[in-house]
Amino acid sequence: MPISTGTVTEGVEPGLPPPPLQVFSTRFARRRFFDVAARHAVTAGGVIIIGAILAILFVIVAEVYPLLRPAAVKPLPPVAANFGAHVLAIDTDEYRALAVVVAENGVHVVSLVGGAPVRKLELPALGQAKVTAVSAPGYRPLALGLSDGRVLPLGVSFSGARQASGRQVEANVRALDPLVMDPVGQPIRRLAYVAHEGGSVAAATVSPKQVLVVRVAEETSLLGATTREETRRVLDVPSTGEVSTLAIDSRGDHLYIGTTTGELAHAVLRAKELRLAPAKGGAKTTITVLGFLIGDRTLVVGDQSGGVATWQLLPGAEGEPELVPIHAFPTHHAAVVTFSASRRHKGFWTGDGAGELRLDYATTGETLLRIPSTTESATAIAYSPKSDGLVAVGAGGRLLQWDIDCPHPEVSLRALFGKLWYEGYDRPAYVWQSTGGSDDFEAKLSLTPLLFGTLKGTFYALLVAVPIALASALYASQFMHPRLKAMIKPTVEIMAALPSVVLGFLAGLWLAPTIERIVPGIIVSPVVTSALVLMAAGGWRALPEGWRSRLTPGTEVFLLIPVVIGGLWLSFACGHWIDRALLGGDYRVWLREILGVTYDQRNSIVVGLAMGFAVVPVIFTIAEDSLSNVPPHLTAGSLALGATRWQTAVRVVLPSASPGIFSAIMIGFGRAVGETMIVLMATGNTPVTSWSIFNGFRALSANIAVELPEAPQGGTLFRVLFVAALLLFVMTFAVNTAAELVRLRLRERYRAL
């Protein structure tokens, strides 16, 4: 009698429950239970495992997503405050607990969390004077321009301590020695001030067309006595307009002047004689804001009509530094009035008279955030030291605050793949340089040179591997003796199993120096060796029939091994001769002088050969399979019609197996794209973009292996490396899937034949 076991009975009696079994019922129930349990367990396990494997993509995407997520801003409740006068500047501490506010009537400290009243600081040095100008606050010292012609530098620092009740932050503001800019005592209209190692520089205007520059040099002698030397200079501005803004870089080297006619002038402060470089710019409207980004190489220029642009000082044609416009950002709806740069990255806020605030990123030229006009326009803003918040003083005296979530401002699709104009470069470029020496180093994270490197390495590897692998596969499948083939295939499979670290090691330490000696030989070897093989084939035909019949057809390969060795030897000898006779003895010198190409020891020839070695077995195995699987009646028919074995192979077998060969090459491509150790060890790993076969490159995969251990988790570099991994994943997965589909269709076709 049939025993119900789910599977068997289902087909027999659909819909009917199996009759309960009387005999051995407990045991049967247990077996049945196990069966059902196992079914569920295997199904669940299988689904989970397969899901986990396929989850790789999602995990990588999840790590990449924060990079491209748009920045977000969240308004915080405003704090009511009254400073009693027009506010000129504001600064805040890194926890955004306090703000130091400069108003016309003096300096105030106010709590940003609310609750405490505004505290006006006692500054005896201020005296009866009013504050008429202020230098840009932020990472440089704050200085006040006074109505009596003096400049009062302030030392502002915040000290924080964590206490049980929360974080307590204290603002310490102390006045430094004032500088007398204008002995006559006219009020200061515009001011720029920096303190640098060994002194400070202030530039100020008291009249529309003149800039006063005072440099203080302080020197501490060995005995501890400090000498203080003040130099004062007056600079006439040769412009039709009046001076509207001033800025000095933090080293005190360069002075920048904006005018009411929209011109931008620049003077080298350390020069013996102050000389204004020709004014630049064609905005024709008053420049209202001049400010530096971190590192003091990029100048942000805002004007009366709302235009915002970045400029850089680059070496010009005659070696003189020259101001060059880099990016123009979207225009504000009203005049730009406020500016605050990040102290962490190259982003900066600008605010216009209508109250709109905007965060732009200088390197990418992209706008990250926009805070639309509020009811009151901001008269002063401060980007918090950690770049996680913005504080503004409204026209009505209220303190407005926002939380800013923008962890990776420097990354956008354009930054990853496009050309960017980095600071200090004379033109936009694709650059990968993730770490640098100095603190204000800007990471350059263009993946294009790495992608280029990957594709270059793959190209040269396939250039080597495809001819060798396909010809070998054709020979093995069509002409080789079957018994010999049974031996050859495992050998090639062994070749596939060689760890790539071994290939990379040999390529880097043995092949690279060896190849360096025989480059001309390598280049002529395909021609010379082929010629020798053809001569051998011809010679073989000339031999008497009796000799020839000794060789079993399909074992020519044994004869060919010495021929190939001889061919290679001959090529190297030829190469040596070419080097001596035609290239002047050292091909590297010849390359450099005649072709203008430099020779790296670890170059694309080395990678091509080593990675080609790794790819040959992959292509060979798949191509050989599809060539061998061509239905035998096709070949038999062709041979019966009088075609030679070569004609059969090329005209019948190759076309019908071509999809398989295509998929073999695709899979070889996938292998070469992702190969890590070989490219890591056999190239110089310099991210250059040159197709020259004599140069190295840096590939995506090697780059990940080198840089991921050093990248802090969750940081920009970390996530960009995940983008690199995602690229590799998508490239290989897509190519392999295409290859697999082609192969499946081929299999169908053979079945139909």
Add this chain to the structure above:
Amino acid sequence: MKDFWKSGDPFVWLTGAMLALSLLMVTGLVTLVLVNGLGFFWPRGVERLVLDDGTVVVGEVSEREAIPAPDAPLGTPAEYRLQVKRGNRDVEGSDFLWIDEARIARRERPADVVVLERREWGNFYGEISALRQADRAVATGPAEAWAALEGRLSEALRLHEEIFSIEKGEIGANNHAQERLRLRLRGRELRGARDGAEIDAAHREIASLQAAYQQSVERLTRLRQGQNERLVATIAGGREVEIPLDKIVRAYRPNRMGAFAKAGFYATKLWEFVSADPRESNTEGGVFPAIFGTVMMVMIMSVLVTPLGIVAAVYLREYAKQGPFVSAVRIAVNNLAGVPSIVFGVFGVGFFIYTIGGTVDRWFFPEALPTPTFGTGGILWASLTLALLTVPVVIVATEEGLAAVPRGVREASLALAATKFETTWRVVLPAVLPSILTGLILAMARAAGEVAPLMITGVVKLAPALPLDGFFPFFHFERKFMHLGFHIYDVGFQSPNVDVARPMVYMTTVLLLTIVLFLNLTAILLRNRLRRRLQVSAV
């Protein structure tokens, strides 16, 4: 001639030549590695080269090459130069020296040349003249000094061994215990307990451990005072140097060795290579920790990958409803085998280390934070990453096996009233066992040779401790480990002295190749046997 081209034979020969080239490449590569690696431990004779200006160089001639002369007219016979390994890095600054053959006036092999393998500064080549203990000469003259050296070296080595075992064993165990107590105290503190009997006991225990530590240190000092023997030796050029006996690992006189002695020496060196710890930033000594790390990682990976692969394959082939969805999953799993290994490594970093490891740290090891326990690379994460990397291999192999089991076998079992589970477990899986084994071996071979994903998930150039030791819980899955493949990369490319390290890298390569090729050959043989058997059973 036209016939010749028409016959197509030249093209056949050309394709054959390509195959010949492939074969040449494989054999050439293996030969290259073997020749360079296996010869390394064979003691080479030490030569004394007297140059035309009277300079004397003593060392092993390691290479001879033609001097590149781009300006010489064609046909001039090439001139050669020798690369001499003269050692004595502490005095000379570098181990190697190139000497033009034309400059050499005399070459000889003095019998008394001594080679000393040292713990620092590489090999010494030269002659020894005396052995001193403290300020007293124990033996003078080359022969006497050699005899005394042979006698005392084993004692010096034993002393060194003892000091090492105190440093590593006693003090190591002491540190380990103190660290555990410290972490326990910190854990209590995190939970709010600041005093109590248990905490007092822990403090007392720490104090007693400290006392024990002091004792060990005193013993160490006493033992170190006993290391007062020095060897007086002259290097080429006549300069006299003193070498403390405790810095010497091995002393031999290669020019006096017979073939038999050399073979014995070779065996000792080979044994040291596979069983000893590395010295001199991995360029000397052995690779035991790397072998151990590789093997342990592959084993953990196998333990993980086998059940995963089998369950997934059985599900796909036996339980899942066949249809376009399962075909798509199958293609996807197949293609994962082609996804670059470094991508798996990146996944391991993002998911295993930071997501899972970070969580484990927060839940179970809060007392050690901010030092990560599992939240950093380690052998477990490396093995898991490789398991994920190789699971498609096992799935594909198992599925192939399952597909090859004839339908009749399953139906027969079902007809005999076995449940589906029983059929799968008792009938199908045993028949598929060789396939599973093939897949597993291929997975192991791939895992043993893979380096890129390990570089970012837990391999280090020098691990302070093995992931398996005598301290509870014995298996330390969170530890970083060494790996043969990474060893090759590190020593070959990151080592400060690549020329000296190169033979060592070749030898490591031989070892790695042996393991990988052995596994692969086993898999191939197994598969061939299996195919034959299935062919028979299908008839």
